[in-house]
Each structure stands twice: as structure tokens, then as C-alpha cells.
Amino acid sequence: MVAGAVAVLAGAAGAWTATRVLGGQSPLTTLNVTTAGVPVTTHSDSVGFTVPVPQNWTEYRNDPVTGEPSVSFASPEGSEELTVARTASTIVTDIPGSAVQLSYAAGERVSWRRVLPADAGVWTVTLTVRRSPAGAASEQLFDVLADGFTTTNA
Numbered sequence: 001m002v003a004g005a006v007a008v009l010a011g012a013a014g015a016w017t018a019t020r021v022l023g024g025q026s027p028l029t030t031l032n033v034t035t036a037g038v039p040v041t042t043h044s045d046s047v048g049f050t051v052p053v054p055q056n057w058t059e060y061r062n063d064p065v066t067g068e069p070s071v072s073f074a075s076p077e078g079s080e081e082l083t084v085a086r087t088a089s090t091i092v093t094d095i096p097g098s099a100v101q102l103s104y105a106a107g108e109r110v111s112w113r114r115v116l117p118a119d120a121g122v123w124t125v126t127l128t129v130r131r132s133p134a135g136a137a138s139e140q141l142f143d144v145l146a147d148g149f150t151t152t153n154a
Contacts, residue, residue, distance in 0.1 A: 033133045034080055036140040044152065045071055049123065051084055052148035068121075080129045080138070082145055088121045101146075103139075110134045112142040118151060125149045 040052035043059070047069050053059075057073040057080075070085035100115045111128040127142040 033129070033135075033137050034075055034141055035137050036144045038141070040144075040148075042148070043071075043073070045084070047071060047084070047086065048152050049084055049086075050148075050150050050152060051082070051125065052145055053082060057082070079133075080127070083124075083126045083128070084149065085124050085126075086118065086121055087124065105131055108132070110138075112139060112146075114146040114149070116149070123149070123151065 034054050038054045041055050042050055043053045044050045053073045054075070057075055060072045060074060061069065062072065063069045068086045068088070070083055072081055072083040074081045098117065101113070102115075103110065103112045105111070108131050109128050110131045111126055113124055113126040116123045116125070125146045127138065127145060129138045
């Protein structure tokens with residue numbers, strides 16, 4: 001009976017691992033990672049930009065009393081967030097017209113950010129995810145989303 005239980009558990013673990021790996025997900029977590037192939041919609045915003053966003057992500061606006069507004073989009077379980085913001089700072093890059101891309105980690109989170117020069121400031125496009133399931137899939141998603149970012153005449 002014990003051998004049967006072990007066989008059933010081993011089969012379930014193997015099926016779990018195979019299913020997660022085939023789906024592009026880590027078998028070590030139940031958290032899903034949005035992949036670069038996910039269907040997206042183009043979000044046009046009055047702040048002055050368009051960006052592709054995964055279809056099932058929810059928009060959140062930040063309209064501070066002072067400073068520039070920003071727009072964030074969160075995955076259904078809240079583990080992934082895309083934020084687009086414009087700031088007046090120009091100290092991030094000293095080469096006009098060039099974009100700067102960086103990644104950083106803090107605590108349980110990892111982020112990829114692209115900084116794009118704009119008139120009298122910069123735009124930032126940032127994807128932040130949980131560190132444990134993050135990896136190449138999250139970085140590829142960031143590239144798809146950031147590559148689709150454009151400014152508008154708003």
C-alpha cells in the first residue's frame with residue numbers, strides 16, 4: 001500500500017512538473033508568470049503614451065497633487081506590475097535621444113526599466129515581478145512591452 005501511494009505521488013509530481021514546464025512556468029511555484037506570447041491590447045493614455053498591456057491586467061492610475069501622473073497595470077494575482085511614468089529628471093542619461101535599460105532587485109522583487117529621453121524629462125517603463133519565478137520569461141515580456149511603448153501628442 002505504501003508503494004502504491006508513493007507511485008501515485010510520484011506520478012502526480014511528474015505530471016505537475018511536465019505541465020508547468022510545457023506551459024513555460026516554474027514547477028517550483030503555483031504562481032504563473034506572464035510570457036512574451038500573451039495576447040495584448042494597446043493602451044492609449046491621456047498622459048501621452050501608448051503601450052501594449054496583457055489583456056487580463058488591471059489599470060491603476062496615480063494622480064499625485066504635485067508631480068507627474070503615472071499609470072500601472074497589474075496581473076490578476078498582483079505578482080506582476082507594469083508602470084509607465086514621466087518625470088522632469090534628465091540626470092539619468094547624458095546622451096540626448098538614447099534610451100537606457102537596467103534591471104535591479106530589492107527584497108522579493110526584481111524589475112526591468114527602460115528610461116527614454118523626452119522633452120524636458122524622461123519616460124520610464126518598468127516591469128516588476130516576484131523574484132522567485134522571474135527569469136528569462138519575465139525579461140522577454142518586458143522587452144515586448146517596452147518595445148511597444150510610444151509617446152503621443154497629449
